[in-house]
Amino acid sequence: MAAICEVSKAPIPLGAWDQGLARWAAGHGAWAVVLHELLCFGAKQAFACLFGGCMLVLLLSSWMVYPSDAWLSRYDFLTIAALAIQLALLASGLETREEASVIVLFHIAGTVMEVFKTSAGSWVYPETSVLRVGGVPLFSGFMYASIGSYIARAWRLFDFRFVRHPPLAATMWLAVAIYANFFTHHYLPDMRLLLFAAVAWLFGPAWIEFRIRHRHRRMPLLLGLVLVATFIWLAENIGTFTAAWRYPAQRDGWHMVPLQKLGAWLLLMIISYVMVSAVAWRRSATEMTGAPNRSMP
Numbered sequence: 001m002a003a004i005c006e007v008s009k010a011p012i013p014l015g016a017w018d019q020g021l022a023r024w025a026a027g028h029g030a031w032a033v034v035l036h037e038l039l040c041f042g043a044k045q046a047f048a049c050l051f052g053g054c055m056l057v058l059l060l061s062s063w064m065v066y067p068s069d070a071w072l073s074r075y076d077f078l079t080i081a082a083l084a085i086q087l088a089l090l091a092s093g094l095e096t097r098e099e100a101s102v103i104v105l106f107h108i109a110g111t112v113m114e115v116f117k118t119s120a121g122s123w124v125y126p127e128t129s130v131l132r133v134g135g136v137p138l139f140s141g142f143m144y145a146s147i148g149s150y151i152a153r154a155w156r157l158f159d160f161r162f163v164r165h166p167p168l169a170a171t172m173w174l175a176v177a178i179y180a181n182f183f184t185h186h187y188l189p190d191m192r193l194l195l196f197a198a199v200a201w202l203f204g205p206a207w208i209e210f211r212i213r214h215r216h217r218r219m220p221l222l223l224g225l226v227l228v229a230t231f232i233w234l235a236e237n238i239g240t241f242t243a244a245w246r247y248p249a250q251r252d253g254w255h256m257v258p259l260q261k262l263g264a265w266l267l268l269m270i271i272s273y274v275m276v277s278a279v280a281w282r283r284s285a286t287e288m289t290g291a292p293n294r295s296m297p
Helices: 015-026 030-048 050-065 074-092 097-119 139-157 168-184 192-203 221-241 261-287
Strands: 161-163 207-211 216-220
Touching: 030 050, 030 139, 050 074, 050 139, 050 221, 074 097, 074 139, 097 139, 097 168, 097 261, 139 221, 139 261, 168 192, 168 261, 192 221, 192 261, 207 221, 216 221, 221 261
Parallel strands: none
Antiparallel strands: 161 207, 207 216
């Protein structure tokens, strides 16, 4: 897939495998071609989810086998392991420095919000640790950063293009308003419904085009954001199941995170998407050579 699915500097090193499947699919009809493209789509998604997937594996494995009497707390182990994964992605070229800088900013923004939310009693981290700010272990910021990592890497792997994308300035103001509301709704009226309406108004007309192999496919951008938010909600259920953090309603035993949290994740997705899109816009502006560019407005 390297020759076919390579995007920017992020190839998937499965060229021989992809070419062999392409020859097989060509001789077995349309269903085989569709199956081949689905496999390629799955492989790209797996590479895009690498950081987030590694974090989920760490949460599950540390919950199952990490010794409770270890000199290094489980939370501190998760922080160090997450940092090592991030450095490995940079060293391997799977993430660029520009993308990493946005991910670091999102890590900071997420940690600041975590400190506020835990102090307000929205959720708790029940275990002890040294590497923490207030009641928040530092590994939690990497959970937010994994969202930015996924979007940034998917952007390159799938060669995103857009139709009727909202202006970057408008999306940035929306992201600021969403982030502020996560704090202010504890003291002022919750503006979430208005923010949902703004998201629908700005992103509703937009389409995203993504390349799996040769051709670009398309889907509504808002639908894509909702789908990603749904997977984040599922991942959050894994996180709470492993007692990495808990909501007040889960104090007496685990149960699934309410589906209403999906809306909060959609809004948080918008913040992450806007931060990554700002980097992509700057990169596209730098690389333009006079040809039409539909990667960003």
